[in-house]
Amino acid sequence: MSATLGPLLDPVLAIAPLADVTLYHYLVVSAAMFSLGIIGFLTRRNMIVMFLCTELMFQGAGLALIAFGRYWMDHTGEVFVIFVLTIAAAEAALALALVVLLYRKKGSLDAEAWAQLRG
Amino acid sequence: MLHNLSAGALSPLAATLATAHGAGAGSAASVHEAVAPFHFTMPEVGPGFALLILVFPILASVLCGVFAALGVKSKLPAWTSVALLGAGFVTTLMVARTVLESNAPLVVHGFDWINVSWGTAPGQTLTANFSLYIDLLTVLWMLFVTGLATLIALYSSEYMAGDRGYARFFGFFSLFVFMMSCLVMGDSLLLLYLGWEGVGLCSYLLIGFIYQKPSAAAAAKKAFIVNRIGDLGLALGVMLAFTQFGSLEYKEIFRQVAEIQAAAAHGEAVPWSIRAIPLLLMVGAFGKSAQLPLYVWLPDAMEGPTPVSALIHAATMVTAGVYLIARFLPVFELNPVALNTVAWIGGLTAFFAATIGMATFDIKRVMAYSTISQLGYMFLGLGVLSSAGAANHVLTHAFFKATLFLACGSVMHGFAGQLDLRKLSGLIHVRGWKVVSYSMLVGCLCLAGFPLTSGFFSKDMIIAESFVSDGFGASFLGLLALLTAGMTAYYTFRVFFRVFVGPVEFHAGDEHHDGDGHGDDGHAFHPHAPGWAINLVLALLSLGALAASIPYLMMLFGASEDGWITGLVDHSTAAATHVTVGVDHGATFLGANPHMIMYYVSGGIALVGIWIAWMLHLKGRTEAATSPLAEEAARALGPIPVWAQNKWCVDEFYDFLFRKPLWFMAHVFYFIDALLVDGIVNLFGWLPKAIGGSLRPSQSGFLQSYAVGMTGGLALLLVIVWIVS
Numbered sequence: 001m002s003a004t005l006g007p008l009l010d011p012v013l014a015i016a017p018l019a020d021v022t023l024y025h026y027l028v029v030s031a032a033m034f035s036l037g038i039i040g041f042l043t044r045r046n047m048i049v050m051f052l053c054t055e056l057m058f059q060g061a062g063l064a065l066i067a068f069g070r071y072w073m074d075h076t077g078e079v080f081v082i083f084v085l086t087i088a089a090a091e092a093a094l095a096l097a098l099v100v101l102l103y104r105k106k107g108s109l110d111a112e113a114w115a116q117l118r119g
Numbered sequence: 120m121l122h123n124l125s126a127g128a129l130s131p132l133a134a135t136l137a138t139a140h141g142a143g144a145g146s147a148a149s150v151h152e153a154v155a156p157f158h159f160t161m162p163e164v165g166p167g168f169a170l171l172i173l174v175f176p177i178l179a180s181v182l183c184g185v186f187a188a189l190g191v192k193s194k195l196p197a198w199t200s201v202a203l204l205g206a207g208f209v210t211t212l213m214v215a216r217t218v219l220e221s222n223a224p225l226v227v228h229g230f231d232w233i234n235v236s237w238g239t240a241p242g243q244t245l246t247a248n249f250s251l252y253i254d255l256l257t258v259l260w261m262l263f264v265t266g267l268a269t270l271i272a273l274y275s276s277e278y279m280a281g282d283r284g285y286a287r288f289f290g291f292f293s294l295f296v297f298m299m300s301c302l303v304m305g306d307s308l309l310l311l312y313l314g315w316e317g318v319g320l321c322s323y324l325l326i327g328f329i330y331q332k333p334s335a336a337a338a339a340k341k342a343f344i345v346n347r348i349g350d351l352g353l354a355l356g357v358m359l360a361f362t363q364f365g366s367l368e369y370k371e372i373f374r375q376v377a378e379i380q381a382a383a384a385h386g387e388a389v390p391w392s393i394r395a396i397p398l399l400l401m402v403g404a405f406g407k408s409a410q411l412p413l414y415v416w417l418p419d420a421m422e423g424p425t426p427v428s429a430l431i432h433a434a435t436m437v438t439a440g441v442y443l444i445a446r447f448l449p450v451f452e453l454n455p456v457a458l459n460t461v462a463w464i465g466g467l468t469a470f471f472a473a474t475i476g477m478a479t480f481d482i483k484r485v486m487a488y489s490t491i492s493q494l495g496y497m498f499l500g501l502g503v504l505s506s507a508g509a510a511n512h513v514l515t516h517a518f519f520k521a522t523l524f525l526a527c528g529s530v531m532h533g534f535a536g537q538l539d540l541r542k543l544s545g546l547i548h549v550r551g552w553k554v555v556s557y558s559m560l561v562g563c564l565c566l567a568g569f570p571l572t573s574g575f576f577s578k579d580m581i582i583a584e585s586f587v588s589d590g591f592g593a594s595f596l597g598l599l600a601l602l603t604a605g606m607t608a609y610y611t612f613r614v615f616f617r618v619f620v621g622p623v624e625f626h627a628g629d630e631h632h633d634g635d636g637h638g639d640d641g642h643a644f645h646p647h648a649p650g651w652a653i654n655l656v657l658a659l660l661s662l663g664a665l666a667a668s669i670p671y672l673m674m675l676f677g678a679s680e681d682g683w684i685t686g687l688v689d690h691s692t693a694a695a696t697h698v699t700v701g702v703d704h705g706a707t708f709l710g711a712n713p714h715m716i717m718y719y720v721s722g723g724i725a726l727v728g729i730w731i732a733w734m735l736h737l738k739g740r741t742e743a744a745t746s747p748l749a750e751e752a753a754r755a756l757g758p759i760p761v762w763a764q765n766k767w768c769v770d771e772f773y774d775f776l777f778r779k780p781l782w783f784m785a786h787v788f789y790f791i792d793a794l795l796v797d798g799i800v801n802l803f804g805w806l807p808k809a810i811g812g813s814l815r816p817s818q819s820g821f822l823q824s825y826a827v828g829m830t831g832g833l834a835l836l837l838v839i840v841w842i843v844s
Contacts, residue, residue: 042826111822119818
């Protein structure tokens with residue numbers, strides 16, 4: 001209870017003290033981020049937004065990894081997330097380039113404009 | 120002796136070629152004697168020399184093929200063929216002398232051909248070498264095959280001139296001679312079968328030589344297909360012979376047959392499997408030699424060029440069936456049923472074909488039916504165990520029928536394809552047709568059995584023998600053969616009196632050769648008389664047909680005991696062992712020795728036939744329709760002449776009996792195929808398509824629908840994990 005994190009977070013800590021934050025809470029946040037990502041990915045048609053949603057899912061999963069790592073007092077999860085972030089950065093560059101190309105072809109960011117692979 | 124001979128001929132061609140070239144040189148002769156240590160009176164002709172008889176025609180065939188490929192336009196193919204076939208004839212003469220002098224079969228080993236073994240027990244090894252078995256029967260056949268082939272090739276050099284397929288013709292022609300030689304000279308049933316199918320192939324190729332003509336193409340197919348039926352019988356016979364004798368080589372077969380005959384003489388029963396062999400072999404003979412009920416292909420085969428009809432469909436190939444039965448006469452003797460069948464089929468065919476021949480107007484087809492009829496005589500001769508009579512008739516028939524065909528061919532050639540005897544008359548008075556007409560007269564006299572001609576003697580041997588035979592109903596067949604002899608005389612001279620004598624009158628046919636000057640341009644038709652080649656061949660052949668009677672005349676006047684042909688046959692495997700031909704068996708015809716009285720009876724019948732033909736077709740030609748004799752004959756015969764003219768509707772009957780049901784069955788099978796077989800096959804094609812079609816909507820192509828699927832699947836997995844845990 002001694003630690004203060006500043007005026008902005010202190011009211012929050014008053015409601016939910018930091019010492020009470022358990023693995024459970026982290027996992028709830030992680031699952032929420034992941035679910036929001038999925039819902040966003042499924043419902044939105046804008047390709048950039050969909051891409052952002054996948055990033056959200058990424059971070060949700062990364063959060064769960066760090067939380068588990070901390071829980072077990074093991075750095076493997078953190079290291080893993082650092083790797084994932086690095087690769088995600090490269091992948092983001094690629095994905096955005098693809099989105100740009102797709103936009104140039106159809107003049108639209110709508111994912112439904114692309115259905116050439118219909119069986 | 121035999122083994123020495125074949126052993127001495129291990130590399131026969133090279134060795135004997137050297138000997139042949141060094142003929143007269145003493146060293147060559149001594150080399151040969153060192154190789155084959157037996158008494159051999161003609162050292163310059165080694166046994167392997169006989170292989171040259173096969174080499175010459177195949178060489179000619181290959182050369183003509185090359186000429187055809189090169190597009191040679193000259194008469195080079197003809198002269199090549201004539202020269203090489205002539206060389207083959209000369210070789211045959213030399214081989215014939217060797218065999219006659221050594222008086223033993225000549226076995227020549229060519230090269231190893233088939234040698235398959237699947238066990239050590241007897242009958243588990245199939246050896247068929249390319250070897251020759253030349254006995255006196257072979258010699259007889261080879262002499263007229265190569266001799267006539269040479270003469271007819273010479274004839275063809277003029278007859279086929281201007282044809283686009285000139286080189287092709289001689290290629291097939293020489294190939295035929297090669298195949299026929301294989302058939303006759305082979306030392307095993309397999310080589311005989313090879314030649315048998317080979318001559319069938321050449322026959323097909325040559326009947327359909329003018330393949331642009333639908334009727335010729337159809338006739339070629341008909342000949343080939345009808346022969347399939349007979350060849351099936353022959354193939355089965357060969358296979359059965361192999362299972363029974365464990366070998367296909369003549370030597371081995373005849374050795375075992377002799378043992379079986381000896382056992383049978385002691386009252387031992389001949390096993391049915393052996394007795395079935397001749398029954399199967401004779402089916403093949405009936406097909407190839409155009410006997411009832413498989414004769415239908417031969418009249419149609421006249422669509423081929425006339426030299427082909429003369430050589431293949433009159434003189435040589437169609438006698439292959441006679442050769443087969445004569446060669447295997449010892450096997451046939453084991454089964455009297457087979458012999459009687461051969462006799463009856465032969466006698467009935469002779470009569471039946473003569474009835475059609477009497478009513479046909481196409482002179483070439485008259486000759487075709489007379490060929491069938493004469494082949495019937497030969498089969499009758501074999502059936503009553505007069506193989507000598509059959510062989511005599513084969514030889515004389517080969518000469519006079521080739522003459523007749525070639526004479527008819529010259530008429531066809533000169534009169535633009537006209538063959539209708541109602542539209543030709545008095546050719547003997549037309550300038551340039553003397554040789555043809557007199558050759559035709561010689562051929563007709565022989566075919567009609569005019570007394571003291573060769574055909575007269577050879578036919579009499581068969582008829583007389585059928586009266587002394589103890590075969591089933593042989594006497595009836597003899598009477599039938601006598602009646603047929605009269606009919607033969609009638610239809611033969613019907614052609615001669617109509618076409619070659621009487622007032623000059625002719626209508627051209629509708630075939631015109633290129634550039635022969637008698638086109639359809641309104642000019643009067645001028646027949647073009649045959650040239651020197653045709654005339655020379657006709658003269659030689661008719662002289663040969665006449666000379667063929669000399670041995671019989673010598674026999675008749677006591678200068679020799681039996682004819683040389685009879686001598687040849689009696690010293691081969693074709694010799695009938697049960698009876699002695701020419702000896703009085705005590706049987707009589709009208710109370711006299713049949714062999715003597717038959718000369719008068721059949722001679723008289725032939726003269727009566729000729730007299731009737733003279734009355735109806737020469738003397739009473741102009742008023743034939745009104746003469747009392749013709750009217751009387753027409754009334755007595757009723758509708759029979761029309762039926763005969765329609766060939767007794769046999770073709771139509773076969774059409775109804777075989778072709779129509781097959782046609783119907785084919786359509787039934789077509790529907791079964793379309794509905795059932797294709798249905799099953801199409802079902803297997805349709806199934807994946809249907810499954811795929813049902814799954815198709817899942818592949819919408821929208822990114823988010825796939826994402827929904829993945830998410831749903833993940834959710835489902837989680838639910839399952841939750842439930843399970």
